[in-house]
Amino acid sequence: MKSLPDIKESEAQQLRELGLAVIRTEAAAIANLERQVDGHFVRACQYLLHCKGRIVVTGMGKSGHIGNKIAATLASTGSPAFFMHPGEASHGDLGMITAGDVVLALSNSGETAEIITILPIIKRLGVPLISMTGNPDSILSREAEVNIDVSVDREACPLGLAPTASTTAALAMGDALAVALLETRGFTELDFARSHPGGSLGRKLLLHIGDIMHKEDDIPRVQEQATISEALMEMTAKGLGMTAVVDEDSRISGIFTDGDLRRTLDRGVDLHST
Structure with missing residues (x-):
């Protein structure tokens, strides 16, 4: 293995400071979300709790990656959910949405073209739309039944371009939704094990001697x-x-x-x- 060149202590300290600056910026972004866990958050939870179908999460780019994780967390904690790519939605995947579903759309700008394009179809389907944006005055925010504000003061990226603090804030808010629903539904350790049969908890709680003897x-x-x-x-x-x-x-x-x-x-x- 090729050895690394020696690094000056001043350079090492600079790298540590850069890393710490990012952690501090993102920690502050999450801390500032506390004021956004308000009536809009409660209404969003009500829509999700009364969802008779599935929660369809959508988002583009980095918001899409966060949306994918939120959908996975919801699905594994008692709220059936899946991710729908907004670009593919215009080419047939809108058929995934059925009556009784709820759509949760993520967009930091609230103006993501691929999501704005499918808004009229979502409206015609008559399913509730929840948005999670960094711009409460955006098109997506205004079209949604309820908007959760996940705006941040600044990105951790020094250029202010790469989604960093904003995606972290959206991820934390998604976890807040999932856990609030989990607690309200009375989701138990055994329920968790049923959706994680391959994990150690699932094997411990669900696997019987009769299954392997x-x-x-x-x-x-x-x-x-x-x-x-x-x-x-x-x-x-x-x-x-x-x-x-x-x-x-x-x-x-x-x-x-x-x-x-x-x-x-x-x-x-x-x-x-x-």
């Missing part, structure tokens, strides 16, 4: 009168390193394991004679 013909078994050779063949065929030993009524009277086999061999027993 060997059953019926998969269980190695031999009669009490079987020879060690026959037991060994059964163990090898079923691949469990053991076999049940059953009586004439197929009731388990004991087990024979590969450990028993090794101890038998240690005693010098001739398998061909047993």
Whole structure:
């Protein structure tokens, strides 16, 4: 691996300060959201709680990436949701929206062309529209039933161009919505496990012995009168390193394991004679 060139302490300190400036700017942006968790936030929660279908989240560019994560968080915490790309929506994906759905649209400017283009169709579908914007006077904000203001004083990018603080604020507000809904719905640890069966929590709460145990013909078994050779063949065929030993009524009277086999061999027993 190629080694890095030495760096001056002054340069290292400058890099640390640049990183800290970003963290501080974004932390301030999130802290300022507290005043935006207001009546508009409550109304948005009401729409989402009364949604009979799914929450359709949309956004373009970096807002789209944040929207994708918000949709995933909602879906995994008891509020069925999915992400719809606004560019693809104009080419058939609007068919994803059905009666009973709610649309949550993210746009920092509130003027994103791809979203503005599909607003008339969303209106004609008669589904509630919630917007999350950094401009409460934008087209999207005005067209929505309720707008959540996620404006920030400035981006963490020194050029003021790259979405940084604004996307962090939108992400935090999305989490606030998801958790408020989760708590109100009475979403439990078991509910969470059901939507995360592949995780450690899901396996711990949902996986039963009956789901993984060997059953019926998969269980190695031999009669009490079987020879060690026959037991060994059964163990090898079923691949469990053991076999049940059953009586004439197929009731388990004991087990024979590969450990028993090794101890038998240690005693010098001739398998061909047993």
